Amino acid sequence: MTPGLLVVVVVLALVMAFYNGFHDASNAVSTAITTRSLRESTALAMAAVLNLLGALLGMLLLSVTADWALQLLGLNRLAETTAGAPDVLAAGLIAIMLATLAWEVLTWWIGMPSSTWHAFFGGALGASLAIGATAAWDHLVEILIASIVGPLIAVVLAYVVMQALLALARNERLGVAHIRFAQTVSAGAVATGHGLSDARLPLAVIVLATSVSGLSVGSSLTAMSAVAVAVAAGTLLGGHRIIRTIGRRLTDLSAAQGLAAESSAVISMSVALFGLESPVSSSHGLASSVVGAGVAMGPRHVRWPVARTMVLTWLATPIATAVLGAALAGLLLELPPG
Template identity: 85%
Template sequence: MTPALLVLVVVLALAMAFYNGFHDASNAVSTAITTRSLRESTALGMAAILNLLGALLGMLLLSVTAEWALRLLGLGHLVETTSGAPDVLGVGLVAILLATLAWEVLTWWLGMPSSTWHAFFGAALGASLAIGAAAAWTHLVAILIASIVGPLIAVVLAYSVMQGILALARSERLGVAHIRFAQTVSAGAVATGHGLNDARLPLAVIVVATSASGLSVGSSLAMMTAVALAVAAGTLMGGHRIIRTIGRRLTDLSAAQGLAAETSAVMSMSVAIFGLDSPVSTSHGLASSVVGAGVALGPRHVRWAVARTMVVTWLATPIVTAVLGAALAGVMLELG
């Protein structure tokens, strides 16, 4: 891979890390901001710091190798097909990153939470097909299944936690001050989990690109720090459109609902990251948990039109990015 192409891939990967933090800041702070458990500036600052620490911790715990990166991203077939033409792989990575970023920008503009992982996997499928590599169909099928099953599990978890919180509140064992404090802690846990989970994606892309360029991968602290800082900087900026959707448009969120939603999101993230060792959508987990917490108070507390639009967006994510990734890869290969 030429130095210029490698630099472009690295820059786009860091841009994706930044926008991931910007897009998904809502995961950690939307509930705390909406319920006024934390001031907006305080919530975003806390989320940025914990995203940074979570990202660094998660990456330092990894064994960063090309094999790890390929397994995580599902790009083994693409790398095999382009083994004699690293520039073609570079073009494919650029197409994947551009398609992912385009979808992130569109969903932010629409105010819809969506998964960076699902967008990336869809774009990778499309780019692989355009280049002529065997596509990782299992990733797409797994994503579509997870887009249905994962949110349902999050809804049930949040519903159950909310019922527990309501029972404690009725028995006067849990007051408003306790709930607000607990929500601050749970928001911090979500932010840390987001850093642990999502920083792996841009890091893995950079590892694949540097390995294809014939450079030593190693466990570069500078590379990890750059990714972690990009995620944290994006979080500090805050994607306010999506914060409004999760905090106000889905339901009129209370502090108790926020605590239930964040607790459910942390539980699902912990199982996926530490139990299954697989990427998980923090956006899907938290948004679904907000719905579950709302249902616990009664179905009329959820604005179902917004929820339906959100689910359609999730199902469309890998399909749209696959088409976009294929189109971008095809055009760039023609121009090249």
């Protein structure tokens, strides 16, 4: 991979890390902001710090190698096809990241939470097809199934937790002050979990690119620190459009509902991250949990048209980015070398 292409890939990976923080990480504190458990500036600052710490902790616990990066990104077949042609692999990575970023900008603009992981995997499928690699259709099917099953599990968990909180409140064992404090803790846990999970994606891209280029910086703290800072910086700015959707447009949140939603999101993220060792979307988990907490108060408390649009966005994510990734990869391959 030429030095120029390597710089482009690394810069795009850091931009993707920044926008991931801007798009997704602030979702962790959207419920705490809406229920006034935390001031907006305080909540975003807390989320930024915890994303930074979570990202660094998560990356330091990893065994960072090229094989790890390929496995995580699902690019084994693309790497095999482009063996001996690192610039073609670079074009594929650039196309995938541009497709991912384009989709995230679109979903932010319309205020819909979406998964960076699913967008990336969809873009990888499309770019692989354009380059001539065998498409991982089984991976796309797994993503689509996860887009349905994962949110359903989060809805059920949030419903159960909310019912438990209502029972404790009726018995006067839980006051508003206790709930607000617990919600602050759960919001911090979601932010930390997001850092643990999502910082791996841009780091893996950088590791893969540097390995193909014959460099070994993937094992150093430089790349890890840069990714963690980028995610935290994006979080600090906060994707306010999506905060409004999760915190206000889906349902009228109370502090108890916010706590139930965040607790459900933490549980589902922990199971996926540490139990199944699979990528997990904090956006899907938290938004679905907000719906579950709303259903616990009564189905009429949920604004179903907004929820339906959100689910359709999730299902469309890998398909739309696959088409865009294929188009961008084809365009980049047509460009003259250099």
